[in-house]
Amino acid sequence: xxxxxxxxxxxxxxxxxxxxxxxxxxxxxxxxxxxxxxxxxxxxxxxxxxxxxxxxxxxxxxxxxxxxxxxxxxxxxxxxxxxxxxxxxxxxxxxxxxxxxxxxxxxxxxxxxxxxxxxxxxxxxxxxxxxxxxxxxxxxxxxxxxxxxxxxxxxxxxxxxxxxxxxxxxxxxxxxxxxxxxxxxxxxxxxxxxxxxxxxxxxxxxxxxxxxxxxxxxxxxxxxxxxxxxxxxxxxxxxxxxxxxxxxxxxxxxxxxxxxxxxxxxxxxxxxxxxxxxxxxxxxxxxxxxxxxxxxxxxxxxxxxxxxxxxxxxxxxxxxxxxxxxxxxxxxxxxxxxxxxxxxxxxxxxxxxxxxxxxxxxxxxxxxxxxxxxxxxxxxxxx
Amino acid sequence: xxxxxxxxxxxxxxxxxxxxxxxxxxxxxxxxxxxxxxxxxxxxxxxxxxxxxxxxxxxxxxxxxxxxxxxxxxxxxxxxxxxxxxxxxxxxxxxxxxxxxxxxxxxxxxxxxxxxxxxxxxxxxxxxxxxxxxxxxxxxxxxxxxxxxxxxxxxxxxxxxxxxxxxxxxxxxxxxxxxxxxxxxxxxxxxxxxxxxxxxxxxxxxxxxxxxxxxxxxxxxxxxxxxxxxxxxxxxxxxxxxxxxxxxxxxxxxxxxxxxxxxxxxxxxxxxxxxxxxxxxxxxxxxxxxxxxxxxxxxxxxxxxxxxxxxxxxxxxxxxxxxxxxxxxxxxxxxxxxxxxxxxxxxxxxxxxxxxxxxxxxxxxxxxxxxxxxxxxxxxxxx
Numbered sequence: 001x002x003x004x005x006x007x008x009x010x011x012x013x014x015x016x017x018x019x020x021x022x023x024x025x026x027x028x029x030x031x032x033x034x035x036x037x038x039x040x041x042x043x044x045x046x047x048x049x050x051x052x053x054x055x056x057x058x059x060x061x062x063x064x065x066x067x068x069x070x071x072x073x074x075x076x077x078x079x080x081x082x083x084x085x086x087x088x089x090x091x092x093x094x095x096x097x098x099x100x101x102x103x104x105x106x107x108x109x110x111x112x113x114x115x116x117x118x119x120x121x122x123x124x125x126x127x128x129x130x131x132x133x134x135x136x137x138x139x140x141x142x143x144x145x146x147x148x149x150x151x152x153x154x155x156x157x158x159x160x161x162x163x164x165x166x167x168x169x170x171x172x173x174x175x176x177x178x179x180x181x182x183x184x185x186x187x188x189x190x191x192x193x194x195x196x197x198x199x200x201x202x203x204x205x206x207x208x209x210x211x212x213x214x215x216x217x218x219x220x221x222x223x224x225x226x227x228x229x230x231x232x233x234x235x236x237x238x239x240x241x242x243x244x245x246x247x248x249x250x251x252x253x254x255x256x257x258x259x260x261x262x263x264x265x266x267x268x269x270x271x272x273x274x275x276x277x278x279x280x281x282x283x284x285x286x287x288x289x290x291x292x293x294x295x296x297x298x299x300x301x302x303x304x305x306x307x308x309x310x311x312x313x314x315x316x317x318x319x320x321x322x323x324x325x326x327x328x329x330x331x332x333x334x335x336x337x338x339x340x341x342x343x344x345x346x347x348x349x350x351x352x353x354x355x356x357x358x359x360x361x362x363x364x365x366x367x368x369x370x371x372x373x374x375x376x377x378x379x380x381x382x383x
Numbered sequence: 384x385x386x387x388x389x390x391x392x393x394x395x396x397x398x399x400x401x402x403x404x405x406x407x408x409x410x411x412x413x414x415x416x417x418x419x420x421x422x423x424x425x426x427x428x429x430x431x432x433x434x435x436x437x438x439x440x441x442x443x444x445x446x447x448x449x450x451x452x453x454x455x456x457x458x459x460x461x462x463x464x465x466x467x468x469x470x471x472x473x474x475x476x477x478x479x480x481x482x483x484x485x486x487x488x489x490x491x492x493x494x495x496x497x498x499x500x501x502x503x504x505x506x507x508x509x510x511x512x513x514x515x516x517x518x519x520x521x522x523x524x525x526x527x528x529x530x531x532x533x534x535x536x537x538x539x540x541x542x543x544x545x546x547x548x549x550x551x552x553x554x555x556x557x558x559x560x561x562x563x564x565x566x567x568x569x570x571x572x573x574x575x576x577x578x579x580x581x582x583x584x585x586x587x588x589x590x591x592x593x594x595x596x597x598x599x600x601x602x603x604x605x606x607x608x609x610x611x612x613x614x615x616x617x618x619x620x621x622x623x624x625x626x627x628x629x630x631x632x633x634x635x636x637x638x639x640x641x642x643x644x645x646x647x648x649x650x651x652x653x654x655x656x657x658x659x660x661x662x663x664x665x666x667x668x669x670x671x672x673x674x675x676x677x678x679x680x681x682x683x684x685x686x687x688x689x690x691x692x693x694x695x696x697x698x699x700x701x702x703x704x705x706x707x708x709x710x711x712x713x714x715x716x717x718x719x720x721x722x723x724x725x726x727x728x729x730x731x732x733x734x735x736x737x738x739x740x741x742x743x744x745x746x747x748x749x750x751x752x753x754x755x756x757x758x759x760x761x762x763x764x765x766x
Contacts, residue, residue: 047720048713054724056704077691077716085694085712093708308460311468321439325476329468330431333460337430340723341437 011149011197011224013038013256019364021371023248023275026362029256031097031149032194033089036064038256039272041358042099042280043351047072048082048092051285052344053351055094061320061351062359065150066094067280070142071103071110071134075125079145087147099150099280101260102139104201104229105157116156118173136180140198144188148196152227153181155201160235167205171214174203182221197224199258205230206239208246215250225278226251227258232281237267244274265294265357266381272361273374279358284350289343291335294353298382300328302346307332320352321345394532394580394607396421396639402747404754406631406658409745412639414480414532415577416472419447421639422655424741425482425663426734430455431465431475434668435727436734438477443704444734445742448533449477450663453525454486454493454517458508462528470530482533482663484643485522487584487612488540499539501556519563523581527571531579535610536564538584543618550588554597557586565604580607582641588613589622591629598633608661609634610641615664620650627657648677648740649764655744656757667737671729674718677736681765683711685729690715703735704728 010032017026027038043050043058046069050058058066068088073079085091088098108114111123120135136154143151155174158167178200185198200218204210218226228247231240240262251257258278259271268279284294291302295315300307302314310328318324322331322345334342364373393415400409410421426433426441429452433441441449451471456462468474471481487504491497494506503518519537526534538557541550561583568581583601587593601609611630614623623645634640641661642654651662667677674685678698683690685697693711701707705714705728717725747756 047716047722049717049720049722049724052723052727054704054728055708076720077712081692081712084692085710090694091710091713091716093710093713309464309467311473321437325438327468327474327476329460329464330474330476333430333474334432337432337459339430339432340435340726341432343723344435344727345437 010195013225013254015254017366017368019273019370020368022273022374024273024361024365024370024374025275025277026365027256027277029277031197033095033097033149036097037359037362038277039358039361040064040278041268041354042067042278043355044280044282044285045092047076048088050347050351051289052340052347055092057348058094058351059096061348062355063096063351065097065099065278066092067099067101068092068146068148069103069106070100070139070146071106073100073146074103074132074142075127079142083145083147087145089147097150098148100143100146100148100152101280102143102152102154103134104152104155105261107134108157108159116173118176120154120177121156136177137184140181140184140188144185144192144196147194150197150199150225151185152199153178153201155203155229157233158203158205158230160205160230160233162205164205164207164210167203167207167210171204171210174201175214175217178218178221182223199223199225199227201227201229201260202247202251203230204247206235206243211243211247212250215247219250219252223255225256225258227260227278228276229260231259232262232267240267241270241274244271244276248275264383265354266378266383268354268357269361269374269377269381272358272365273370284354285347288346288350291342291346293346294350296377297380302328302331302342303335304332314349315353318349318352320349322349322352393578396608396637398637400749400751402656402753403751405656405757407655407744407748407753407757408658408660409748410639410660412660414580416478416480416532419480420742420745421660422741422744423447423661424651424737425450425661427663427665427668428475430459431471433730433734434672435723435730438475440731441477441734442479444731445738446479446734448480448482448661449475450482450484451475451529451531452486452489453483453522453529453534454489456483456529457486457515457525458510462525466528466530470528472530480533481531483526483529483531483535484663485526485535485537486517487535487538488644490517491540499556501559503537503560504539519560520567523564523567523571527568527575527579530577533580533582533608534568535582536561536584538586538612540616541586541588541613543588543613543616545588547588547590547593550586550590550593554587554593557584558597558600561601561604565606582606582608582610584610584612584643585630585634586613587630589618589626594626594630595633598630602633602635606638608639608641610643610661611659612643614642615645615650623650624653624657627654627659631658647766648737649761649766651737651740652744652757652760652764655741655748656753662741667733668730671733672726674725674729676729677733679760680763685711685714685725686718687715697732698736701732701735703732705732705735
């Protein structure tokens, strides 16, 4: 049993360096669309576009993997259309790897009247109210049609706070769904030329025993990678990090570990130290559109009146196109005048900051200097 | 009297070629920010930004001159702030030439309760209702603070249709204002290191005698360039071209001629044939944001359902980034999903089309082939 040998090879994960004093690790993750360096951050392109940026921008920024969302793309433009376009790679014109989230989070957060049953989730489209069922099998069919390199199992993302009994039932349901996903995934793989890697998602809220069981049972499925879900959903930061610390030891070290939906710069720095390899989050892009930029020292509010006559760059230490070509005063003007170029230039800067942060951490890990670098970053960064 | 010799030299206009069968001409226009090739089209950057595009995009597109608006920039962020940033060039980060429109059109079209008197126009800000006076002198002070290479006199842009008596009074007022603009401009120039070229604006609605008088009296002021205003404001296309034909002979051939606010691709092609050297219009950018793209054969509606599964490029003959990287189906998806990348990619294509059209016309004029090329274009283009 297990995934075919050629597929496992397609997604081989090599550890290149491990920090001697923390859990941080640097690796290489092979995919049918090229090899990427871990740890990495995935810009979020929910609707097959990272808001305001072009795919050429993302290449120039050095984005290695983009994230898209199965729930949104299922509703619009539909997986059949995307498949006919040559999958998401062909549809978007993006040659590097892509990961699709299964939509487990979105069916609850966006749709009306979601109802969970053993079979799956019955929900209404947030676009037109139409009724749909997402079963584990259906979601695999959608993610196979979308054709991303990495696809996620269909899970129930428990909210925070969450009673332990609900969290246990939900975690067990997520495990049963994961096995159904894997079975359908294996069937679909037989008909496909380009392999896709199915990642499991560990749930269990903030309860150590639930997380440990969830991780162990998923590990037994020998999937090519594992994600931690249900974090970054409102729990205190300390609890998020604690959950990370007690869950990661239950996951195989030889597989990539993905922390879903987290987070702020200091969260990424802490989580890499705990041993996480992959991240995605809307924070750099969404906060940019709200007028918040990130720098090594913390946030800059681009709408702030104090920037009106500040003719220096947004971040004097930054080498991105925004910081080398435009002033804080001009950026503030664009936000005041509600000009979309402001959203775009801020998004470009924030993604540059996040992607550069990941590259910097990888370098520190390889140089054996991560612990010192991490302490320095966390001391300077003001949330 | 007249403008100082060094300033006149700064804006020297050289005719390079004249088409033997039409009025079309190709030239070089020197400015303190480099020499530009005529005929040219100016992308409209009302608020010191061409909506959705970066200045790097505009450079890559080969935009030679950008247009900004004195009315909008006076209200926000204010001319003093722009002056402190090093003028519009410094504020926007744009090294090539800029032209500012005086805001004569906007005080009427955007502000509430505009009242015209001999002194100037009393109006209320469309942003906060505050009360202001634009006199010719005030507008010169604003345009000098903004620091564009080309600045426009303050005029009354008569609407269409317009009774002859009103058009005559208005044209005469515009002439008196032009003389006051020139006087204040000369005073302000004394204090400035970088010269600016003040262009006159011929008004007179669609009345031949009024246009002729307006042109002749402005020509007597020996300004470095002349614009035709009050066109593209709702009059039938034939009347616009007719007005152009009977007005241009009254303007000096040795000065650049600028047709303000026009127009569609076939309007540009016709107007270049009549002898116009400079254009600006919101059509390529605004229509892009409404989902309309231009090609050699006419318009493409990007929201059209027929594009949903059309995986070919927007325009197979186009070499722009949008057409070489993205499909019609993807563009339609972006518009359906209200993603701003759609507005940006369509804007990029449309400006590429307009700017390439101008370059193509210049080449045809220099090659002595404009009349044939023009007939071919107009036969193929379906409005």
